[in-house]
Amino acid sequence: xxxxxxxxxxxxxxxxxxxxxxxxxxxxxxxxxxxxxxxxxxxxxxxxxxxxxxxxxxxxxxxxxxxxxxxxxxxxxxxxxxxxxxxxxxxxxxxxxxxxxxxxxxxxxxxxxxxxxxxxxxxxxxxxxxxxxxxxxxxxxxxxxxxxxxxxxxxxxxxxxxxxxxxxxxxxxxxxxxxxxxxxxxxxxxxxxxxxxxxxxxxxxxxxxxxxxxxxxxxxxxxxxxxxxxxxxx
Amino acid sequence: xxxxxxxxxxxxxxxxxxxxxxxxxxxxxxxxxxxxxxxxxxxxxxxxxxxxxxxxxxxxxxxxxxxxxxxxxxxxxxxxxxxxxxxxxxxxxxxxxxxxxxxxxxxxxxxxxxxxxxxxxxxxxxxxx
Numbered sequence: 001x002x003x004x005x006x007x008x009x010x011x012x013x014x015x016x017x018x019x020x021x022x023x024x025x026x027x028x029x030x031x032x033x034x035x036x037x038x039x040x041x042x043x044x045x046x047x048x049x050x051x052x053x054x055x056x057x058x059x060x061x062x063x064x065x066x067x068x069x070x071x072x073x074x075x076x077x078x079x080x081x082x083x084x085x086x087x088x089x090x091x092x093x094x095x096x097x098x099x100x101x102x103x104x105x106x107x108x109x110x111x112x113x114x115x116x117x118x119x120x121x122x123x124x125x126x127x128x129x130x131x132x133x134x135x136x137x138x139x140x141x142x143x144x145x146x147x148x149x150x151x152x153x154x155x156x157x158x159x160x161x162x163x164x165x166x167x168x169x170x171x172x173x174x175x176x177x178x179x180x181x182x183x184x185x186x187x188x189x190x191x192x193x194x195x196x197x198x199x200x201x202x203x204x205x206x207x208x209x210x211x212x213x214x215x216x217x218x219x220x221x222x223x224x225x226x227x228x229x230x231x232x233x234x
Numbered sequence: 235x236x237x238x239x240x241x242x243x244x245x246x247x248x249x250x251x252x253x254x255x256x257x258x259x260x261x262x263x264x265x266x267x268x269x270x271x272x273x274x275x276x277x278x279x280x281x282x283x284x285x286x287x288x289x290x291x292x293x294x295x296x297x298x299x300x301x302x303x304x305x306x307x308x309x310x311x312x313x314x315x316x317x318x319x320x321x322x323x324x325x326x327x328x329x330x331x332x333x334x335x336x337x338x339x340x341x342x343x344x345x346x347x348x349x350x351x352x353x354x355x356x357x358x359x360x361x362x363x
Contacts (some may be wrong), residue, residue, distance in 0.1 A: 035295075035302050036277045059277070059302040080303055081246055081271040089300065132274075132299045148301040152245065152290075 012154035061127035099191035
Protein backbone atom coordinates (compact mmCIF):
# COMPACT_ATOMS: atom_id res chain seq x y z
CA UNK A 1 0.00 0.00 0.00
CA UNK A 2 2.84 2.37 0.87
CA UNK A 3 4.59 1.62 -2.42
CA UNK A 4 1.38 2.37 -4.32
CA UNK A 5 1.02 5.67 -2.48
CA UNK A 6 4.62 6.54 -3.38
CA UNK A 7 3.87 5.70 -7.03
CA UNK A 8 0.84 8.01 -6.86
CA UNK A 9 3.09 10.80 -5.55
CA UNK A 10 5.57 10.11 -8.31
CA UNK A 11 2.93 10.19 -11.05
CA UNK A 12 1.47 13.40 -9.62
CA UNK A 13 4.84 15.12 -9.66
CA UNK A 14 5.59 14.45 -13.32
CA UNK A 15 2.77 15.13 -15.82
CA UNK A 16 4.63 13.31 -18.58
CA UNK A 17 5.34 10.15 -16.56
CA UNK A 18 4.43 6.82 -18.13
CA UNK A 19 1.88 4.64 -16.34
CA UNK A 20 3.28 2.23 -13.73
CA UNK A 21 1.75 -1.21 -13.34
CA UNK A 22 2.61 -3.23 -10.26
CA UNK A 23 1.55 -6.72 -9.14
CA UNK A 24 1.92 -8.17 -5.68
CA UNK A 25 0.74 -10.84 -3.28
CA UNK A 26 0.51 -10.61 0.51
CA UNK A 27 2.40 -12.40 3.26
CA UNK A 28 0.94 -13.02 5.76
CA UNK A 29 -2.65 -13.06 4.49
CA UNK A 30 -4.18 -9.67 5.29
CA UNK A 31 -7.58 -8.00 5.34
CA UNK A 32 -7.72 -4.61 3.60
CA UNK A 33 -10.60 -2.26 4.34
CA UNK A 34 -12.03 0.10 1.74
CA UNK A 35 -11.16 3.69 2.52
CA UNK A 36 -14.60 4.57 3.93
CA UNK A 37 -15.23 1.34 5.85
CA UNK A 38 -15.08 1.43 9.64
CA UNK A 39 -12.59 -0.73 11.50
CA UNK A 40 -15.51 -1.99 13.57
CA UNK A 41 -17.23 -3.34 10.45
CA UNK A 42 -14.69 -6.16 10.31
CA UNK A 43 -16.45 -7.67 13.34
CA UNK A 44 -19.25 -8.67 10.97
CA UNK A 45 -16.91 -11.12 9.22
CA UNK A 46 -15.73 -13.82 11.60
CA UNK A 47 -13.69 -15.89 9.13
CA UNK A 48 -11.16 -13.07 8.66
CA UNK A 49 -11.12 -11.92 12.28
CA UNK A 50 -7.64 -13.32 12.94
CA UNK A 51 -5.97 -11.47 10.07
CA UNK A 52 -3.90 -8.31 10.26
CA UNK A 53 -5.76 -5.36 8.84
CA UNK A 54 -4.79 -2.36 6.72
CA UNK A 55 -6.88 0.52 5.38
CA UNK A 56 -6.61 1.19 1.66
CA UNK A 57 -6.67 4.64 0.15
CA UNK A 58 -9.10 3.37 -2.50
CA UNK A 59 -12.76 2.79 -1.75
CA UNK A 60 -15.09 -0.17 -2.04
CA UNK A 61 -15.48 -3.23 0.17
CA UNK A 62 -12.98 -5.25 2.20
CA UNK A 63 -10.64 -7.75 0.52
CA UNK A 64 -9.06 -10.86 2.01
CA UNK A 65 -5.63 -10.90 0.40
CA UNK A 66 -4.74 -14.58 0.58
CA UNK A 67 -5.19 -16.64 -2.59
CA UNK A 68 -5.42 -13.41 -4.49
CA UNK A 69 -3.33 -11.23 -6.81
CA UNK A 70 -3.32 -7.46 -6.28
CA UNK A 71 -2.39 -4.92 -8.92
CA UNK A 72 -1.92 -1.17 -8.91
CA UNK A 73 -1.86 1.16 -11.88
CA UNK A 74 -0.70 4.75 -11.42
CA UNK A 75 -0.55 7.58 -13.92
CA UNK A 76 -0.61 11.40 -14.08
CA UNK A 77 -4.00 13.04 -14.44
CA UNK A 78 -5.07 16.24 -16.16
CA UNK A 79 -8.68 16.26 -14.92
CA UNK A 80 -9.50 13.92 -12.07
CA UNK A 81 -13.21 13.85 -12.88
CA UNK A 82 -12.97 13.15 -16.58
CA UNK A 83 -15.25 10.27 -17.51
CA UNK A 84 -12.51 8.73 -19.66
CA UNK A 85 -10.76 7.41 -16.54
CA UNK A 86 -13.50 4.85 -16.22
CA UNK A 87 -12.16 3.26 -19.39
CA UNK A 88 -9.10 2.20 -17.38
CA UNK A 89 -11.23 -0.34 -15.50
CA UNK A 90 -12.37 -1.84 -18.76
CA UNK A 91 -8.88 -1.76 -20.21
CA UNK A 92 -7.36 -3.79 -17.37
CA UNK A 93 -10.36 -6.05 -16.86
CA UNK A 94 -10.50 -6.92 -20.56
CA UNK A 95 -6.78 -7.74 -20.52
CA UNK A 96 -7.36 -10.12 -17.58
CA UNK A 97 -10.36 -11.70 -19.32
CA UNK A 98 -8.27 -12.19 -22.48
CA UNK A 99 -5.54 -13.99 -20.54
CA UNK A 100 -8.07 -16.24 -18.80
CA UNK A 101 -9.57 -17.03 -22.19
CA UNK A 102 -6.20 -18.45 -23.29
CA UNK A 103 -6.67 -21.05 -20.56
CA UNK A 104 -10.20 -21.85 -21.70
CA UNK A 105 -11.74 -19.86 -18.87
CA UNK A 106 -14.68 -17.86 -20.14
CA UNK A 107 -15.05 -14.87 -17.82
CA UNK A 108 -16.85 -11.64 -18.70
CA UNK A 109 -17.66 -8.19 -17.38
CA UNK A 110 -20.65 -7.71 -15.12
CA UNK A 111 -23.58 -5.88 -16.67
CA UNK A 112 -26.31 -4.47 -14.48
CA UNK A 113 -29.11 -7.00 -14.33
CA UNK A 114 -31.82 -8.17 -12.00
CA UNK A 115 -29.30 -8.85 -9.24
CA UNK A 116 -28.02 -5.25 -9.29
CA UNK A 117 -28.36 -3.35 -6.03
CA UNK A 118 -28.21 0.37 -5.47
CA UNK A 119 -24.55 1.03 -4.49
CA UNK A 120 -25.62 3.62 -1.92
CA UNK A 121 -27.39 0.89 0.06
CA UNK A 122 -25.17 -2.05 -0.95
CA UNK A 123 -23.32 -2.54 2.30
CA UNK A 124 -21.87 -6.04 1.87
CA UNK A 125 -18.64 -6.03 3.86
CA UNK A 126 -16.61 -7.93 1.27
CA UNK A 127 -15.77 -6.38 -2.09
CA UNK A 128 -16.31 -9.67 -3.88
CA UNK A 129 -19.92 -9.85 -2.71
CA UNK A 130 -20.66 -6.44 -4.23
CA UNK A 131 -21.35 -5.91 -7.94
CA UNK A 132 -20.54 -2.90 -10.03
CA UNK A 133 -20.65 -2.45 -13.76
CA UNK A 134 -17.53 -3.88 -15.42
CA UNK A 135 -16.44 -6.25 -12.63
CA UNK A 136 -14.93 -9.54 -13.81
CA UNK A 137 -17.40 -12.37 -13.32
CA UNK A 138 -17.05 -16.09 -13.85
CA UNK A 139 -20.04 -18.43 -13.63
CA UNK A 140 -21.94 -15.71 -11.79
CA UNK A 141 -19.22 -15.10 -9.21
CA UNK A 142 -17.12 -11.95 -9.06
CA UNK A 143 -13.43 -12.85 -9.45
CA UNK A 144 -11.96 -9.43 -10.25
CA UNK A 145 -12.66 -5.81 -9.37
CA UNK A 146 -10.95 -2.43 -9.27
CA UNK A 147 -11.32 0.96 -7.62
CA UNK A 148 -9.61 4.31 -8.10
CA UNK A 149 -8.21 7.07 -5.92
CA UNK A 150 -7.87 10.34 -7.75
CA UNK A 151 -5.71 13.11 -6.35
CA UNK A 152 -5.49 16.54 -7.96
CA UNK A 153 -2.78 15.42 -10.36
CA UNK A 154 -2.64 11.63 -10.43
CA UNK A 155 -4.69 8.46 -10.38
CA UNK A 156 -4.18 5.17 -8.55
CA UNK A 157 -6.23 2.17 -9.64
CA UNK A 158 -6.17 -0.79 -7.27
CA UNK A 159 -7.47 -4.12 -8.42
CA UNK A 160 -7.82 -7.62 -7.08
CA UNK A 161 -8.00 -10.98 -8.84
CA UNK A 162 -9.41 -13.82 -6.78
CA UNK A 163 -7.26 -16.84 -7.63
CA UNK A 164 -8.78 -19.33 -5.21
CA UNK A 165 -11.04 -19.73 -2.20
CA UNK A 166 -9.43 -18.66 1.06
CA UNK A 167 -10.12 -20.20 4.43
CA UNK A 168 -10.49 -16.62 5.65
CA UNK A 169 -13.34 -15.95 3.20
CA UNK A 170 -14.79 -19.39 2.39
CA UNK A 171 -17.93 -17.89 0.85
CA UNK A 172 -15.91 -16.62 -2.12
CA UNK A 173 -14.82 -19.11 -4.79
CA UNK A 174 -11.86 -18.06 -6.92
CA UNK A 175 -10.83 -18.77 -10.49
CA UNK A 176 -9.31 -22.18 -9.75
CA UNK A 177 -12.49 -23.29 -7.92
CA UNK A 178 -14.66 -22.35 -10.88
CA UNK A 179 -12.59 -23.80 -13.72
CA UNK A 180 -10.77 -26.99 -14.59
CA UNK A 181 -7.55 -25.22 -15.59
CA UNK A 182 -6.20 -21.98 -14.24
CA UNK A 183 -2.99 -20.02 -14.78
CA UNK A 184 -0.43 -19.66 -12.01
CA UNK A 185 0.12 -16.07 -10.94
CA UNK A 186 3.37 -15.65 -12.91
CA UNK A 187 1.67 -16.68 -16.16
CA UNK A 188 -1.27 -14.43 -15.34
CA UNK A 189 1.00 -11.44 -14.70
CA UNK A 190 3.10 -11.89 -17.83
CA UNK A 191 -0.07 -12.42 -19.88
CA UNK A 192 -1.70 -9.24 -18.55
CA UNK A 193 1.47 -7.21 -19.21
CA UNK A 194 1.57 -8.55 -22.76
CA UNK A 195 -2.10 -7.78 -23.38
CA UNK A 196 -1.90 -4.26 -21.93
CA UNK A 197 1.35 -3.45 -23.76
CA UNK A 198 -0.29 -4.44 -27.05
CA UNK A 199 -3.46 -2.43 -26.30
CA UNK A 200 -1.48 0.66 -25.29
CA UNK A 201 1.24 0.15 -27.89
CA UNK A 202 4.03 0.51 -25.31
CA UNK A 203 7.18 -1.45 -24.54
CA UNK A 204 7.20 -2.35 -20.83
CA UNK A 205 10.29 -1.46 -18.78
CA UNK A 206 11.31 -2.63 -15.33
CA UNK A 207 12.84 0.40 -13.60
CA UNK A 208 15.41 0.32 -10.79
CA UNK A 209 14.21 1.48 -7.39
CA UNK A 210 15.62 4.86 -6.40
CA UNK A 211 16.55 6.17 -2.95
CA UNK A 212 13.69 8.67 -3.17
CA UNK A 213 11.25 5.82 -3.80
CA UNK A 214 12.53 3.82 -0.80
CA UNK A 215 12.43 6.84 1.48
CA UNK A 216 8.98 7.99 0.38
CA UNK A 217 7.59 4.47 0.74
CA UNK A 218 9.01 4.23 4.26
CA UNK A 219 7.47 7.57 5.17
CA UNK A 220 4.02 6.43 3.97
CA UNK A 221 4.43 3.17 5.85
CA UNK A 222 5.17 5.02 9.09
CA UNK A 223 2.60 7.77 8.73
CA UNK A 224 -0.23 5.82 7.22
CA UNK A 225 -0.38 2.15 6.32
CA UNK A 226 1.57 0.85 9.30
CA UNK A 227 -0.03 3.35 11.63
CA UNK A 228 -2.92 2.38 13.94
CA UNK A 229 -4.27 5.93 13.75
CA UNK A 230 -4.82 5.57 10.00
CA UNK A 231 -6.27 2.05 10.29
CA UNK A 232 -8.70 3.14 13.01
CA UNK A 233 -9.55 6.54 11.56
CA UNK A 234 -13.16 5.39 11.06
CA UNK B 235 -28.87 29.52 -7.09
CA UNK B 236 -28.49 30.52 -10.69
CA UNK B 237 -25.41 28.74 -12.16
CA UNK B 238 -24.79 31.71 -14.44
CA UNK B 239 -24.16 33.95 -11.46
CA UNK B 240 -21.67 31.67 -9.71
CA UNK B 241 -17.88 31.52 -9.82
CA UNK B 242 -16.01 28.30 -10.64
CA UNK B 243 -12.69 26.63 -9.89
CA UNK B 244 -10.80 24.64 -12.52
CA UNK B 245 -11.33 21.64 -10.25
CA UNK B 246 -15.14 21.83 -10.72
CA UNK B 247 -16.28 23.46 -7.49
CA UNK B 248 -18.72 26.38 -7.63
CA UNK B 249 -18.73 29.41 -5.32
CA UNK B 250 -21.51 31.82 -4.40
CA UNK B 251 -20.27 34.97 -2.66
CA UNK B 252 -22.30 37.25 -0.45
CA UNK B 253 -21.59 39.97 2.10
CA UNK B 254 -22.95 39.31 5.56
CA UNK B 255 -22.33 41.94 8.23
CA UNK B 256 -19.22 43.15 6.45
CA UNK B 257 -17.83 39.65 6.05
CA UNK B 258 -17.51 37.82 2.76
CA UNK B 259 -19.21 34.41 2.96
CA UNK B 260 -18.62 31.82 0.23
CA UNK B 261 -21.08 28.98 -0.29
CA UNK B 262 -19.31 26.07 -2.01
CA UNK B 263 -20.57 23.05 -3.94
CA UNK B 264 -19.55 20.83 -6.84
CA UNK B 265 -20.80 21.38 -10.35
CA UNK B 266 -23.40 19.34 -12.22
CA UNK B 267 -20.65 18.38 -14.68
CA UNK B 268 -18.51 16.92 -11.88
CA UNK B 269 -21.45 15.05 -10.38
CA UNK B 270 -22.29 13.58 -13.78
CA UNK B 271 -18.72 12.35 -14.21
CA UNK B 272 -18.60 10.79 -10.76
CA UNK B 273 -21.87 8.79 -11.09
CA UNK B 274 -23.36 6.61 -8.33
CA UNK B 275 -22.06 8.49 -5.31
CA UNK B 276 -21.96 6.47 -2.12
CA UNK B 277 -20.11 8.50 0.52
CA UNK B 278 -19.10 12.06 1.23
CA UNK B 279 -16.93 13.36 4.03
CA UNK B 280 -17.31 17.00 5.05
CA UNK B 281 -14.94 19.31 6.93
CA UNK B 282 -15.58 20.31 10.55
CA UNK B 283 -17.16 23.72 11.19
CA UNK B 284 -14.45 25.98 12.58
CA UNK B 285 -11.69 24.33 10.54
CA UNK B 286 -9.57 26.29 8.09
CA UNK B 287 -9.53 25.65 4.37
CA UNK B 288 -7.09 26.93 1.76
CA UNK B 289 -7.61 27.54 -1.90
CA UNK B 290 -6.42 24.52 -3.88
CA UNK B 291 -6.10 22.15 -0.91
CA UNK B 292 -8.35 19.25 0.06
CA UNK B 293 -11.33 19.93 2.36
CA UNK B 294 -13.26 16.69 2.03
CA UNK B 295 -13.65 13.47 0.07
CA UNK B 296 -16.28 11.87 -2.07
CA UNK B 297 -16.64 8.24 -3.10
CA UNK B 298 -18.51 6.89 -6.08
CA UNK B 299 -18.80 3.18 -6.79
CA UNK B 300 -15.55 3.27 -8.68
CA UNK B 301 -13.48 6.19 -7.46
CA UNK B 302 -12.55 8.12 -4.35
CA UNK B 303 -11.65 11.76 -4.97
CA UNK B 304 -10.54 14.62 -2.81
CA UNK B 305 -12.61 17.79 -2.88
CA UNK B 306 -10.48 20.92 -3.31
CA UNK B 307 -11.44 24.22 -1.76
CA UNK B 308 -11.87 27.09 -4.21
CA UNK B 309 -11.50 29.66 -1.39
CA UNK B 310 -9.35 30.36 1.67
CA UNK B 311 -10.95 30.97 5.05
CA UNK B 312 -12.79 29.45 8.01
CA UNK B 313 -15.60 26.93 7.61
CA UNK B 314 -18.63 28.45 9.35
CA UNK B 315 -21.27 25.90 8.35
CA UNK B 316 -21.48 22.53 6.60
CA UNK B 317 -24.46 20.85 4.96
CA UNK B 318 -24.59 17.95 7.40
CA UNK B 319 -27.74 16.50 5.76
CA UNK B 320 -25.95 16.03 2.46
CA UNK B 321 -23.93 12.82 3.11
CA UNK B 322 -27.20 10.99 3.87
CA UNK B 323 -28.96 12.51 0.86
CA UNK B 324 -26.38 12.35 -1.90
CA UNK B 325 -29.07 12.16 -4.58
CA UNK B 326 -29.45 15.91 -4.06
CA UNK B 327 -26.13 16.34 -5.86
CA UNK B 328 -27.85 15.05 -8.98
CA UNK B 329 -31.20 16.75 -8.52
CA UNK B 330 -30.15 20.13 -7.14
CA UNK B 331 -26.35 20.62 -7.35
CA UNK B 332 -26.54 24.42 -7.11
CA UNK B 333 -29.14 24.53 -4.34
CA UNK B 334 -29.83 22.03 -1.56
CA UNK B 335 -26.58 20.16 -2.37
CA UNK B 336 -24.33 23.01 -1.23
CA UNK B 337 -21.42 21.57 0.78
CA UNK B 338 -19.96 24.25 3.06
CA UNK B 339 -20.01 27.95 3.87
CA UNK B 340 -16.66 29.67 4.39
CA UNK B 341 -15.80 33.06 5.86
CA UNK B 342 -13.28 34.24 3.31
CA UNK B 343 -10.03 35.50 4.81
CA UNK B 344 -7.94 35.85 1.65
CA UNK B 345 -9.75 37.57 -1.17
CA UNK B 346 -6.74 37.36 -3.49
CA UNK B 347 -7.47 33.67 -4.09
CA UNK B 348 -10.88 34.61 -5.54
CA UNK B 349 -9.17 36.17 -8.55
CA UNK B 350 -8.32 32.67 -9.83
CA UNK B 351 -12.00 31.70 -10.13
CA UNK B 352 -13.82 31.70 -13.47
CA UNK B 353 -17.21 33.05 -14.42
CA UNK B 354 -19.87 30.76 -15.89
CA UNK B 355 -18.90 31.46 -19.49
CA UNK B 356 -15.24 30.60 -18.91
CA UNK B 357 -16.15 27.44 -16.99
CA UNK B 358 -18.59 26.33 -19.70
CA UNK B 359 -15.77 26.76 -22.20
CA UNK B 360 -13.44 24.63 -20.00
CA UNK B 361 -15.82 21.70 -19.75
CA UNK B 362 -16.64 21.91 -23.44
CA UNK B 363 -12.98 21.04 -23.89
